[in-house]
Amino acid sequence: MQILVLEDIPETRDWLIRILAKAFGADLTIEAAATRADGLARVRKSVFDLALIDLGLPDGDGLDVLRALKITQPETLTIVTTILADDAYIVAALSAGAEGYLLKDQPEDVLIHQLRQQRDGVPALSPRIARRIMEHFRFTASPDDDASLLTDREAEVLGLIGRGFRNADVANDLGLTENTVAGYIKAVYRKLNISSRAEASWHANRLGLLWKR
Amino acid sequence: MIGVFSYYRSALLPHWVMPPILLVICLLTLAHVTQVMPNISIGLHAMIVGLLVAILVAIGEQYRRSRGDPVARAGVRWIGQSFLIGVGGCVAIISTPPLLGVESIFDQSLAFGFLIVLFVGIAIGVARHRLFDLEGWSFSLLFYLSAAFVFLGLDALFLYVLTLDRVPALALALFAVAFLYLPVRDWLWRRLMTPAETENDALMFRLAAVAFATGPKERQSEWGTLWRDWFQPMRVEVLEAPIPVTPKVAAGGGELLVPGLGDLPGLRLIWKRKGRRLFSPRDAETVERLIRLLTGLSETRDSYQRGVLEERSRISRDMHDNIGIQLLGALHSGEPARKDGMIREALAELRVIVSGDLPGQTGEMGQAGDVLGELRHELGEVLAAAGVVLDWRSTPEADRCSLPSAQALALRAVMREAVSNVLAHAGATRVDVRTTTRDGGIHLSFEDDGKGPAIGAVAAPNRGNGLKNMRSRMESLGGKFLESHRESPQSPAGMRLEFSLPSAASGGAA
Numbered sequence: 001m002q003i004l005v006l007e008d009i010p011e012t013r014d015w016l017i018r019i020l021a022k023a024f025g026a027d028l029t030i031e032a033a034a035t036r037a038d039g040l041a042r043v044r045k046s047v048f049d050l051a052l053i054d055l056g057l058p059d060g061d062g063l064d065v066l067r068a069l070k071i072t073q074p075e076t077l078t079i080v081t082t083i084l085a086d087d088a089y090i091v092a093a094l095s096a097g098a099e100g101y102l103l104k105d106q107p108e109d110v111l112i113h114q115l116r117q118q119r120d121g122v123p124a125l126s127p128r129i130a131r132r133i134m135e136h137f138r139f140t141a142s143p144d145d146d147a148s149l150l151t152d153r154e155a156e157v158l159g160l161i162g163r164g165f166r167n168a169d170v171a172n173d174l175g176l177t178e179n180t181v182a183g184y185i186k187a188v189y190r191k192l193n194i195s196s197r198a199e200a201s202w203h204a205n206r207l208g209l210l211w212k213r
Numbered sequence: 214m215i216g217v218f219s220y221y222r223s224a225l226l227p228h229w230v231m232p233p234i235l236l237v238i239c240l241l242t243l244a245h246v247t248q249v250m251p252n253i254s255i256g257l258h259a260m261i262v263g264l265l266v267a268i269l270v271a272i273g274e275q276y277r278r279s280r281g282d283p284v285a286r287a288g289v290r291w292i293g294q295s296f297l298i299g300v301g302g303c304v305a306i307i308s309t310p311p312l313l314g315v316e317s318i319f320d321q322s323l324a325f326g327f328l329i330v331l332f333v334g335i336a337i338g339v340a341r342h343r344l345f346d347l348e349g350w351s352f353s354l355l356f357y358l359s360a361a362f363v364f365l366g367l368d369a370l371f372l373y374v375l376t377l378d379r380v381p382a383l384a385l386a387l388f389a390v391a392f393l394y395l396p397v398r399d400w401l402w403r404r405l406m407t408p409a410e411t412e413n414d415a416l417m418f419r420l421a422a423v424a425f426a427t428g429p430k431e432r433q434s435e436w437g438t439l440w441r442d443w444f445q446p447m448r449v450e451v452l453e454a455p456i457p458v459t460p461k462v463a464a465g466g467g468e469l470l471v472p473g474l475g476d477l478p479g480l481r482l483i484w485k486r487k488g489r490r491l492f493s494p495r496d497a498e499t500v501e502r503l504i505r506l507l508t509g510l511s512e513t514r515d516s517y518q519r520g521v522l523e524e525r526s527r528i529s530r531d532m533h534d535n536i537g538i539q540l541l542g543a544l545h546s547g548e549p550a551r552k553d554g555m556i557r558e559a560l561a562e563l564r565v566i567v568s569g570d571l572p573g574q575t576g577e578m579g580q581a582g583d584v585l586g587e588l589r590h591e592l593g594e595v596l597a598a599a600g601v602v603l604d605w606r607s608t609p610e611a612d613r614c615s616l617p618s619a620q621a622l623a624l625r626a627v628m629r630e631a632v633s634n635v636l637a638h639a640g641a642t643r644v645d646v647r648t649t650t651r652d653g654g655i656h657l658s659f660e661d662d663g664k665g666p667a668i669g670a671v672a673a674p675n676r677g678n679g680l681k682n683m684r685s686r687m688e689s690l691g692g693k694f695l696e697s698h699r700e701s702p703q704s705p706a707g708m709r710l711e712f713s714l715p716s717a718a719s720g721g722a723a
Contacts, residue, residue: 083560083564103564105556105557105560105561106557106594106595107553107557107595107598109598109599110594110595110598112598113594113597113598114594114598126587126590126591127583127586127587127589127590128587131583161590162586163582163586163612164585164586164587164588164589164590164593164605165589165590166590166593166594166597166603169593169605
C-alpha cells in the first residue's frame with residue numbers, strides 16, 4: 001500500500017505514520033512531505049493508494065495537492081487531516097473531491113477505527129459537517145439541474161447524521177443496511193463535488209473567464 | 214420701461230442720455246396727438262414697435278451682463294419675461310397688424326389684458342425679493358409663452374393660408390398645440406428641471422460610501438464629495454457655529470447651508486451648478502431627505518459594528534473560560550492520561566469556537582439538540598473504537614430544550630469524563646444514554662454494564678476523583694449529580710450516573 005502523508009509538524013507526522021502502521025499493518029510504503037511544494041512533486045512522481053493531507057501548510061494550501069491528486073490519480077483515496085480548520089474548510093475539501101476527513105486531536109484508537117472504516121468505504125461525517133452540507137445545498141443547488149439536488153433519502157440521511165446519529169443508527173432508523181447508508185453519504189459527497197464544479201463554472205462565466213478562452 | 218431696462222440691474226447708458234430720449238418720446242407723442250404725422254401707423258405704432266425692440270435689446274444686454282451673478286440673472290429673467298409677455302403680447306396684437314397693413318382681428322381691449330401679466334409679474338418679483346423659486350417659474354412662463362405664440366401662429370396660418378373659417382382654424386390649432394407642443398414641453402421640462410434618473414442610482418452608492426467609509430477622515434471626505442457631486446457648487450466651506458438644525462437656503466439662493474450629522478461637519482455650499490442655478494427650497498428638502506437616508510444607513514452600520522464587537526468579546530470570553538482553563542488544568546495535571554484528555558477537550562472547544570455555529574455557544578439560549586447531537590456523535594466514535602455499543606435516546610422535548618453556553622460546556626465535560634471512565638475501568642460492552650427534561654431543565658442518564666461503582670471505586674481511586682469533578686461541575690451550575698447502580702435484572706451490575714440542570718429560562722443557571 002502506497003501512502004502519502006502531507007503534514008508539516010514533525011511530531012504529528014511521525015505519530016500519523018505510527019497510527020497508519022497500526023491500522024493497516026506493516027506492508028506499507030509511506031512517503032512523507034512537509035510542504036505543499038514537496039507534496040506536489042511527490043504526486044507527480046509516485047502513485048498512491050491513500051493520501052493523508054493537512055490543509056494548512058507553511059507554503060500554501062494543502063487543497064492544491066488534493067486537487068492535483070484528483071486530476072492525475074482519481075483512484076487515490078484522499079483523506080483530509082485537520083485540527084482547527086473551520087467546518088466550511090472541510091466542506092470545501094469534500095467539494096474538491098476528498099473522500100473523508102480526520103480530526104487529529106482524537107484519541108489514537110478512534111483514529112485507527114476511522115481510518116479503517118474510510119479505507120473500507122465507510123465515509124466519515126460529523127453532525128456539524130452534515131448540517132453545513134445541508135446548508136450548502138440549500139444555497140447553491142439550482143432547481144433545473146437534477147445532479148445538484150439531494151434526493152429525499154439523501155436529505156433524510158444527512159438530517160439524521162446532523163442530529164448525532166451514527167451510520168449504524170441511521171441504518172436502524174430507516175430500515176436500511178449500513179452499506180446503503182454509506183452509499184447515500186458517498187452520493188452526497190459526489191454531488192457536493194459536482195455542485196461546487198458547477199458553481200465554479202458559474203462564477204467563471206459571470207466573471208467572463210470562459211469567454212476569453 | 215426703456216428707462217427701467219437701461220439701468221436695472223446695471224447701467225447700460227450714461228446718465229445724461231436718458232433725458233434726451235425721454236424728450237424725443239414726448240415730442241413724438243405730441244406729434245401724434247396733434248396729428249402732425251401723416252398717419253396713425255407711422256405716428257403711433259411705429260414708435261411703439263421701435264421702443265419695444267429697443268427694450269428687448271436692453272433686456273438681452275442686461276441678461277448677458279448678469280452672467281456670473283445668478284440672483285441678478287434670475288431677476289432680469291423674471292422681469293424681462295413679464296415685460297415680454299405683457300407688453301409684447303399687447304403690441305403684437307395692436308400695433309403689428311396696422312404696420313403690415315392688415316386689419317386687426319382682435320379687439321383692442323382684449324390686447325390690453327396682456328398688460329396685466331406685466332403688472333402681476335412685477336408685483337410678484339418685488340414681493341419676493343429673493344427670487345429663488347422664480348427660476349422654475351421662469352421656465353414654465355417661457356414655455357407657456359411659446360405655447361401661446363405657437364397657438365396664435367398656427368391660427369393665423371390656417372386663417373390666411375388655408376382660408377379656413379375662424380372656428381375650424383381655432384380647433385385645428387388647439388389640436389396641434391395639444392398633441393405636439395405639450396409632449397415636447399413636458400419632455401423639455403423634465404430634462405431641464407429634474408436630475409436624471411441615473412443620478413438617483415449613483416446617489417445610493419454615494420450615501421453608502423459616506424455611511425460605510427472606513428475611518429472618520431474618509432467619511433468626512435466622502436461627505437464633501439456627496440454634496441459636491443450632487444449640487445456642483447462653486448465652493449464648499451465648513452460651517453462655523455451656529456450650525457442650522459435643518460438645511461437652509463441663504464444669500465438669496467446663492468448658498469445652501471447643510472447641517473452636520475454626527476461627526477460630519479455642517480457645510481456651506483456656494484453657487485449651485487458652478488453659479489448657473491440658484492438653490493431653492495426644494496434643494497433644501499432634498500438635502501433633508503438625503504440626510505434622513507444617511508442617518509438610517511449609519512444606524513445600520515453602527516449595529517453591524519456592534520455585532521462585530523460582540524462577536525469578538527464572545528470569542529475572547531470563550532477562549533478564556535473554555536480553553537485557557539482547560540490548558541491550565543492540563544499543565545498542572547501530573548497524570549499523562551488526564552493531561553491528554555484535557556488538551557483534547559481544549560482543542561475540541563477551540564474548534565467549536567472557531568466554527569462558532571452552535572447555538573449553545575453564542576451565550577444565548579441555544580437548542581440542546583445540536584449540542585447533544587455533536588456529543589452523541591463524538592462519544593459514539595470513541596466507544597465504537599473500543600467496541601462498546603452506544604444506545605442513545607432523546608425525547609423531542611430534550612432536543613428543544615434551551616441550553617446556555619455554560620450548561621453545554623459542563624454537559625460535554627461530564628459526559629466525556631463518564632465515557633473515559635467506562636473505557637478505562639468498567640470493562641463494559643454497552644452504554645445507554647437517555648436525555649429527557651425535568652422541571653424544564655435537561656436531564657441525562659448514563660448507564661454502563663461494567664463492573665459497577667463498588668468495585669470500581671475501590672480499584673481505581675482516579676475514578677472517584679472523576680466523579681467528584683462531575684459533581685462539582687453540576688453543582689456549580691445549580692444542577693444535580695446522582696451516582697447509583699444500574700437498574701437491571703442482574704443488579705448490582707454497572708453504574709448509573711444522572712445529571713440534571715435547572716431550567717435555563719428560570720434563571721437558575723447563573
